[in-house]
Amino acid sequence: MDRRPKRFYKSAGVTTVKGQYQLALDTRAARTPGGRAFVLPTLALADAVAAEWERQEDRISFHLMPLTKLAATTLDHIACRRDETVDGLLAYVDGDVLCYRTESPEDLVSLQMSTWQPLLEWAATELDVCLETTTVLRPLRQPSTTVASLRRFLTACDDFTLTGLAAIAQTAGSLLIGLAVTRGRLDADAAFRAAFVDECYQADRWGGDPEAELRRQRLAAELGDADLFIRLAHARAR
Known part of the structure; x- marks a missing residue:
């Protein structure tokens, strides 16, 4: 049984928020697993993270999304610890x-x-x-x-x-x-x-x-x- 979550969005992209870059899924602001805004400091990193989401097929394979995992770790854990x-x-x-x-x-x-x-x-x-x-x-x-x-x-x-x-x-x-x-x-x-x-x-x-x-x-x-x-x-x- 495939326990990977189904892809729930059609497209992934980036929007600008107060000089930083927000991951967007179907134009909706994405959030980290910890519930924080998925906002990144550079367009280069945001584009690379969005590209990982865009490459997912019917199921989301998080092990194929290393930049997403590192970014989420930063926002959910490192920033507050x-x-x-x-x-x-x-x-x-x-x-x-x-x-x-x-x-x-x-x-x-x-x-x-x-x-x-x-x-x-x-x-x-x-x-x-x-x-x-x-x-x-x-x-x-x-x-x-x-x-x-x-x-x-x-x-x-x-x-x-x-x-x-x-x-x-x-x-x-x-x-x-x-x-x-x-x-x-x-x-x-x-x-x-x-x-x-x-x-x-x-x-x-x-x-x-x-x-x-x-x-x-x-x-x-x-x-x-x-x-x-x-x-x-x-x-x-x-």
């Missing part, structure tokens, strides 16, 4: 994947260094965030000054950036990778390679099984969706 969101992001700091290095084999050590060290140096220079690294299998405790710097940066982020950043950090297991994407230091492909250095190394060396490959494709898609969401949320009108 900013402090909680920032605290959740800071929870990634001590376990950031970039900070845990292997001691062997040498080619993996080299790959981790060449992929991760430039990001750590970028964070130190651009964000005033210095993360410690380890090769020991025990949790790190990053300096309180580092956490304080990150908190200031995250607090200054807008709601839509926080949503995309949270999605990337969750998928990548790294707040720093998320920050690099939001600041334009990494695109989604580079973020995936940085987040899954070890896994991709093993797949290249020993071959990957189909299930693992499907998982990597899903994770890459999640990073791509979050990256696109952030860029569209800040796209300037042409």
Whole structure:
């Protein structure tokens, strides 16, 4: 039995409301699952969300609407839970994947260094965030000054950036990778390679099984969706 909701509208579009952009279904203002007005900050993001609704067929497949889900999350949850969101992001700091290095084999050590060290140096220079690294299998405790710097940066982020950043950090297991994407230091492909250095190394060396490959494709898609969401949320009108 197909439990997906039926498509209840003929067309999806965008209307302008006080300088922002409202998702409209059959010219009626759409609302989020939480009952809030589905209003977005840029025409680019609103058009992309409307396009997801327009592409639906007889049944609505929400798993094929990543931008809609991220936008609804922003409006229903992030906007009213900013402090909680920032605290959740800071929870990634001590376990950031970039900070845990292997001691062997040498080619993996080299790959981790060449992929991760430039990001750590970028964070130190651009964000005033210095993360410690380890090769020991025990949790790190990053300096309180580092956490304080990150908190200031995250607090200054807008709601839509926080949503995309949270999605990337969750998928990548790294707040720093998320920050690099939001600041334009990494695109989604580079973020995936940085987040899954070890896994991709093993797949290249020993071959990957189909299930693992499907998982990597899903994770890459999640990073791509979050990256696109952030860029569209800040796209300037042409």
